Amino acid sequence: MNEAFVQLVCPECLKDWEADPTGLPSPDASFSCPDCGEDRRLSEFMRTDRDLEVLRELTD
Numbered sequence: 001m002n003e004a005f006v007q008l009v010c011p012e013c014l015k016d017w018e019a020d021p022t023g024l025p026s027p028d029a030s031f032s033c034p035d036c037g038e039d040r041r042l043s044e045f046m047r048t049d050r051d052l053e054v055l056r057e058l059t060d
């Protein structure tokens with residue numbers, strides 16, 4: 001149903017959620033966990049390589 005969505009997981013608090021990648025910044029942009037505020041590159045929040053690939057395809 002939400003095939004275009006990507007799965008994210010916070011490397012710090014392990015919160016997981018999904019998001020529309022068209023609303024996300026590029027994989028190398030810094031991103032803050034909405035739960036614990038951990039600040040890392042967005043690529044580090046991608047749950048799987050597939051999610052990272054989808055993100056790369058839809059962002060510049």
Ligand SMILES: [Zn+2]
Nearest residue numbers: 010013033036
């Ligand atoms: Zn977190």
